[in-house]
Amino acid sequence: MDCCIxxxxxxFVPLVLLIHLLFFIFGDADFALLWASLVGHKPEDKLKGLVVWVTGASSGxxxxxxxxxxxxxxRLILSARREEELKRVKRNCLEYSNLQDDDILVLPLDLLERASHEEKTKAAIQHFGHIDILINNGGRSQRSLFLETSVDVYKALMELNFLGTVSITKHVxxxxxxxxxxxxxxxxxxxxxxGVPLGTGYSSSKHALQGFFNSLRTELTSYPKLVIxxxxxxxxxxxxxxxxxxEELNKPLATAGDQEHKMSTSRCVRLMLVGIANNVKEMWIAQQPFLLFHYVWQYTPTFAWFVTNILAKKRVQNFKAGLDADSSYFTKPKTS
Ligand SMILES: NC(=O)c1ccc[n+]([C@@H]2O[C@H](COP(=O)([O-])OP(=O)(O)OC[C@H]3O[C@@H](n4cnc5c(N)ncnc54)[C@H](OP(=O)(O)O)[C@@H]3O)[C@@H](O)[C@H]2O)c1
Structure with missing residues (x-):
């Protein structure tokens, strides 16, 4: 008997480790999410008929x-500032699904106008009777060096990405x-x-969100069916x-770079829906080597800083030289 065990x-143990290693090398999400995508509930089964409010639904x-x-x-509540874009998204949804006009509510909303959030939430609840899922997605990023950036930009990033999200959550x-x-x-x-270079304000606002929702989750432990x-x-x-x-509030970015090296929007969203359908509490979704970087940051911060410093130096140099800072992490930057 002992011999059998x-x-x-x-x-068994090396096999499990090998499977995890292969998962990791070829994976584009954390282990929990990848397992859920293989053996978990399908979004098509779990999310059918649920009322989902998506902010930042006009793009990306x-x-x-x-x-x-x-x-x-x-059934959907689509929110962002640009109503015409939301209507376009609604038309596309109706064309490619079995939903009826009444199943999608276009609800224009500015995350910065916190005084309107109570009324918007009431309108959403009144239309469908309830909300099953809120997806706080609306937000903006940053590409500028701290020393050259106005503090107004930091305020705007926190107002939008952090307080705007907290405010909607407070009402829902x-x-x-x-x-x-x-x-x-x-x-x-x-x-x-x-930490990311050129995004001190953006990174702060997202760290704030992580801290806020991780803490909020601990306050809601007596509601097992309420998932954060x-x-x-x-x-x-x-x-x-x-x-x-x-650097300044209304100054547009000179060059947005290319998208080739980035994960497709459809793959990212598919993994998100798998995570939502399976109540995954923290989802890491990234192609390699970004995923590996996540793990290194969690487990060996000293080594992570060593690698980060090399990459950050290159990114800042490229940004200062007017090159595409985003695709220059791992690929040769385009000069024209
Ligand atoms: N793409 C990435 O690489 C990436 C990576 C990590 C995290 N994210 C996060 O993913 C989320 C979505 O971004 P995305 O990549 O899809 O970018 P995107 O294409 O620029 O979409 C951003 C969305 O946010 C909305 N928005 C911006 N300001 C708003 C405001 N004041 N009030 C309400 N809505 C506002 C925009 O709509 P309107 O302009 O119509 O208001 C738009 O629908 C963001 O939270 C971002 O931080 C993105």
Missing amino acids: IFALWY IGEELAYQLSKCGS LPHMIQRATGSIVTVSSVAGLA STVCPGPVQSKIVHNAFT
Whole structure:
């Protein structure tokens, strides 16, 4: 009997380790999320019919969330500032899904106008009767060096990415507590876990979100059906760099660079929906070597700083030389 156990362990343990290693090398998400994508609930089964409020739904990740959720049969509340873009997203959702006009509410919303958030939440609840999932996705990034950046930019980043998200959550959470069920999913970033050059304000706002939601989760332990999740994507194809804050509030970014090296929006969103369907509380979604970098940051911070310093130096130099700072981490920067 003992021999059998030793024999089984002898083969089983290395096999499990090998599977994990292969998962890691070829993976584009953390282990929990990858396992959930293989053996967990399918978003099509779990999210069908649920009412999902997506902020930042007019572009990028939020727009793709709207498309994939509508295909899953979720009913949607689409929010962002640009109403015409939201209407375009709604038309596309209706064209490619079985949803009816009434199943999608276009609800224009400015995350900075916190005084309007109570009324917007009431409008969303009035339309569908309840909200099952809030996806706090709206936000902006930053491409500028600290020494050259106005403090107004830091205030704007915190107002939008942090306080705007906290404010919507503040209005939606009591409704979910009353029903003792619901999910609040917040799109943070790898920059919410690690430091990034050219994004001191952005990274601060995402670290603030991580701290806020990790703490909020600990206050809600008596509601087992109330799930607080954060999503930490690496670089994903979207308008994020194009729309980034720079040194001054209204100064546009000179060059947004290319998107080739980034994860596709559809893959990122698919993994997010798998995580939501399986109540994963923290989702790391990134291609290699960004995923490896996440793990290194968590387990060996001293070594992580060694690597970070090399990469950061290169990125700052390229930025100062007017080159594409984003694709220059691991690939040769384009000079024209
Ligand atoms: N793409 C990436 O590489 C990446 C990586 C990690 C995390 N993220 C996070 O993913 C989220 C979505 O970004 P994205 O990549 O999809 O970028 P995006 O294409 O620029 O989309 C940003 C969305 O946020 C909305 N938004 C901006 N300011 C707003 C405001 N004041 N009020 C309400 N909505 C506002 C925009 O809509 P309007 O302009 O119409 O208001 C837009 O729908 C962000 O939180 C970002 O930090 C992105």
